[in-house]
Amino acid sequence: MNNSIPYGRQNITPEDILAVTEALQSDYLTQGPRILEFENEFASYVGSKFAVAVSNGTAALHLNALALGVKPGNKVITTPLTFAASANCIRYCGGTVVFADIDPDTYLLDIKAVRKLLESAPRGTYQGIVPVDFAGRAVDLEAFRKLADEFDLWIIEDSCHSPGGFFIDSQGVQQHCGNGNFADLAIFSFHPVKHIACGEGGMISTNDEALYKKLLALRTHGIVKDEDLYTNSIEFASAKASTNQYPAWYMEMQMLGFNYRLTDFQAALGTSQLQRADFGLEVRRRIAKTYFQAFKNEDFIKGQSGVIEGHAYHLYVLEVEDRLGLYNYLRENNIYAQIHYIPCHLMPYYRELGWKEGDMPIAENYYKHCISLPMYPTLTRDEQVFVIEKINEFYNV
Ligand SMILES: Cc1ncc(COP(=O)(O)O)c(C=O)c1O
CATH class of the missing domain: 3.40.640.10 (Type I PLP-dependent aspartate aminotransferase-like (Major domain))
Incomplete structure (x- = not known):
């Protein structure tokens, strides 16, 4: 590929x-x-x-x-x-x-x-x-x-x-x-x-x-441009005094x-x-189903939720063993998986506000294993098969 x-x-x-x-x-x-x-x-x-x-x-x-x-x-x-x-x-x-x-x-x-x-x-x-x-x-x-x-x-x-x-x-x-x-x-x-x-x-x-x-x-x-919402303060009311209507330029900056x-x-x-949003969703759900079928019996996957009704599949996330190894292996093969997310409370900015490792154990554990696989409506069948093959190859399946 x-x-x-x-x-x-x-x-x-x-x-x-x-x-x-x-x-x-x-x-x-x-x-x-x-x-x-x-x-x-x-x-x-x-x-x-x-x-x-x-x-x-x-x-x-x-x-x-x-x-x-x-x-x-x-x-x-x-x-x-x-x-x-x-x-x-x-x-x-x-x-x-x-x-x-x-x-x-x-x-x-x-x-x-x-x-x-x-x-x-x-x-x-x-x-x-x-x-x-x-x-x-x-x-x-x-x-x-x-x-x-x-x-x-x-x-x-x-x-x-x-x-x-x-x-x-x-x-x-x-x-x-x-x-x-x-x-x-x-x-x-x-x-x-x-x-x-x-x-x-x-x-x-x-x-x-x-x-x-x-x-x-x-x-x-x-800025408000809606007569019903005007403040009607004395100064502003004078703007419409002569004609009994606000001039066309009138507006108020109220907040x-x-x-x-x-x-x-x-x-x-x-x-x-x-106009194509529903079609895009349909394709995303199809891609999710294919990933799910491909990995449902594999024990290198820690968690896979199955195909969930109503899921919009912006991301397809897996929790895997040796996540860094897999991530790098995929990159070597031109597959740019992503990690969503480094937990927000561990960002230096939030650490400075007092948050620390151990505060959110479930999110932190998830972060150690998660990887988001390619997921978008123009991902071709061949490309998805290639992604699945490379993952299986990494885990010697
Ligand atoms: C969950 C979530 N919230 C908020 C945002 C912010 O959106 P934007 O990048 O359009 O500012 C994003 C986008 O990356 C997001 O994924």
Whole structure:
């Protein structure tokens, strides 16, 4: 196999290129009609009432933390098994990140560990929870919502890995990631390795109209352009005094926001990619099934969850013996597997805040063995067979 095989890669089609070209030739490069179109289509894809397109997933997380009012001293619980941004958004607002360990079978934030934290502190100690649909497996948000309500907490669902994913609720209903039925806010990333690629890009979904309006303002410097929301302070009311309506230029900067806008041509790419999202999911699930079948009886694999209904398979992770050896062997063969993740609490930044080895034993043990195999819709059958062959060869199967 001459071509290198990464763990993830984008798929840009002629339709995508046409959509971007059309956007570039239109009157708008940023915040034109394609933003709203992408937001509406994305909201209907995940099943939420509202969606707000932003410049990347990290910006989405930051805006969520701001919209929910995270302040210095506020404590928020998240998983150590995630990309740093899931935790960092709390730090951007001066809040305190408290990690709770993962469930060894699902690799998701362990609700029992979260409950233990909540029960061992005075009420009001914690403000919120940021569960992550790690690898594409949907968190059981129905259970998390019950817990959050018990302790008066908000939930941000980090769904960067799971557009199109779902869990089955207690009534047997499919609950799609980011549908807003349980989490206050959910976020997605459109980084090239994700299901939908915009280069950079992100989306927030919610069913809460007040939060939606606040997020729209925070995305653009805290500027509000909605007559119903104007402050009507005496000075500003004079702006409409003579004609009894606000002049067209009128706007108010009501809070400290940012420029986290997505461009119109990125939105065009996102909308175009969204049309193939279901097909991409289907292929990812097929690839997962093939890996599962290939390794299900092998004892060099420590854990394989099987093929899980509703899993969006951003990643296909294995826990293996001699992970470093396998990783290097695959690289020698042009296969660029990846490691997700070095537990967040062990990053030097979080160590400086007091976290240390031994604090999250399950995530730490997982990290010693995990490896993410190539997983993307354009991975060919031959390439996948080659990956499986090389893994078997390494373990002398
Ligand atoms: C779980 C998770 N959260 C947040 C992010 C941040 O997204 P972005 O890279 O678009 O800022 C990522 C992306 O890598 C991610 O994987």
